[in-house]
Amino acid sequence: MCRQPEDCGRHMECACYIDAAPLVSMRHNRATKFFKQKANPMSAEARIVELKLELPKAPKPAGTYLPVVVIGELCYVSGHGPLKSDDTMMTGRVGQDLTEEQGVAAARQVGLAILATLQKQLGSLDRVVRVVKVLGMVNSTAEFKNHPKVINGFSDLMVEIWGENGRAARSAVGMGSLPGNIAVEIEAIFQVH
C-alpha cells in the first residue's frame, strides 16, 4: 500500500488508506483523518437537507425478504428499484424505451430509495461509515454499452452525501429482465457503526 510513488499524492482515490486502519502507519492515519475531515465536513443527514433531496417513502419488501441485514459492521441492502415520491417506479429498457440520460436519472432515484431505507432501518444516515460495494443492474438492450455511466447516477449521489467515502467497489452490468420492468436495480453493502 502506498509503495508506488504515484499513489502518494492522491489519498482520496486510495481505499486502502481509509479502510485498512490496522495496516496503515501513523503518518497515513493522520493523512486519512485530515482527508475525512475535509471530504465530509458535515453529517449525511445534514447533507440531505442542504442538497434539498426529496426521499421517497422507504419501500416495503415485495416478497419474502428484509430491506437490510446488518452483520457486524456490514449492512447488506436488498436490491432497490427507482422508487419515486409518488410511490411509482421508473420503468422501461434503457436503449429502447429510455434514453441513457433517463437511465442515469433512474439510477439516482434508486439511490434516493436506498437512502430512505437506510434512514428508516438504521435510524440515521450518520451511522454509515462508507459505501463498500455496489452491484448496479441496468435493464438494457443487448446492444447497450454505457452501463457505468448509467450507474454513475447512483454513485455520484453517494459521493454528494459522503464525499470520497461514497465511492465504492462496483460492477455495472446489463440484465435480461428486472422485476416489474424497472429501469435499474441496485444492491449494495454499506459499512456502519
Added chain:
Amino acid sequence: MCRQPEDCGRHMECACYIDAAPLVSMRHNRATKFFKQKANPMSAEARIVELKLELPKAPKPAGTYLPVVVIGELCYVSGHGPLKSDDTMMTGRVGQDLTEEQGVAAARQVGLAILATLQKQLGSLDRVVRVVKVLGMVNSTAEFKNHPKVINGFSDLMVEIWGENGRAARSAVGMGSLPGNIAVEIEAIFQVH
C-alpha cells in the same frame, strides 16, 4: 434503530434488532431473545425431518470452485441450480418453457440443494445463525416481471426452516442465460457459528 414508533411493534421484520447485537439496548435484547425462541423453537435439522423435506445429494462443483467458503462468521455459498433427488436439474426459461409456478418450484428446489450443501459442508444445519444475503437469478424471458415471486420459492423455504432468521436481504433478477439452461440459480451468504 427503533426510533420510529411504527417499528416498535414488529420486531420480527426488523433485522437490525436481531443482528446488530452490540447496538441494541437491554430491552431490545430481551425482545430479540423472546422472538428467537418463539420463531425457531426447534433445530434446523429437526425442522428438515418434521417437514419431511427430501434433500438431493449435495452437488459437486461443476468447475474450478468450492461449494462454500467460510470466512469468520460468514459462509459464502456458490450459485446452486434446482438439483432434484434423481440428480437431474430443472431446466427451461420462465415465461417461455416454464410457468411462473414452475419457476417457484425450481427456486424451492435450489433451496433444497443449498440445504444439502450446507449440511455436508458445515456438518449440521444447526450451525446456521441466519440467512444474510440472497442473489436470486431467474432464467426468464425479456418480458417477465415477477422475479420476486419466483425467488420466494427459495426464501419461503428458508423461513420454514429458520423462522424470521431465514428472511434475508435479497435481489431477484432476470438473466440472459444460465449454465445448462437451468431455470433458476441462487447464491447466498449465511451467518454461521
Added chain:
Amino acid sequence: MCRQPEDCGRHMECACYIDAAPLVSMRHNRATKFFKQKANPMSAEARIVELKLELPKAPKPAGTYLPVVVIGELCYVSGHGPLKSDDTMMTGRVGQDLTEEQGVAAARQVGLAILATLQKQLGSLDRVVRVVKVLGMVNSTAEFKNHPKVINGFSDLMVEIWGENGRAARSAVGMGSLPGNIAVEIEAIFQVH
C-alpha cells in the same frame, strides 16, 4: 465439519478446514498447515514471475467507483473486464462473436487484470490469503450453456497462483449485456492480511 468420512481424505477440497480456524481441532490445524505448505510453496509474487505471466497495467475505474475497497480482512474487487497489455479490451458475445475457447481466454485475461489491480492497490499479491467469492458474468447468447467452463479461465489462473486457496465460492452466469460489449466481467472478494 469433517464428520462425514468421505471428506477426511481430501482436505484440499474442504474450505471449512482452511477458513474456519476457530472451529477446527488441533489435529485439523496441523492438517491445514501441512496442506498450505504443500499447496503454496512460494509467494504469489514469485509465482507471477515463475509462470512468466504478463499483467496489463492496472485499469483505472471507468466511472464513480474504486478498484477495490478493503473492510477488515475482506478486499472487495470491482467488476473487471478482459484488459490486455495493449490497453484494449476483448469484446464480443460468446456463442455468437466468440467461441467458447475465446471466452475462456477472456476470463483468464480478466484474472490478469485483477492481479494487476491487487498488486497496485495492496502493494503486493502476497497480502492475499485466499480467493473467497467470485461472480463470473459472461456476455453470451441466450442459448449458451457452458458458463462454468468459461469462468474456469479465471479460476484456473487463481489456482495457478494460490494453489487450493485460489479456489473460491462462485457463480457463473450469462448477462444481457456488458459495458463496452466486453466478453466477460468478473467481480470478486479476496481475503487479505
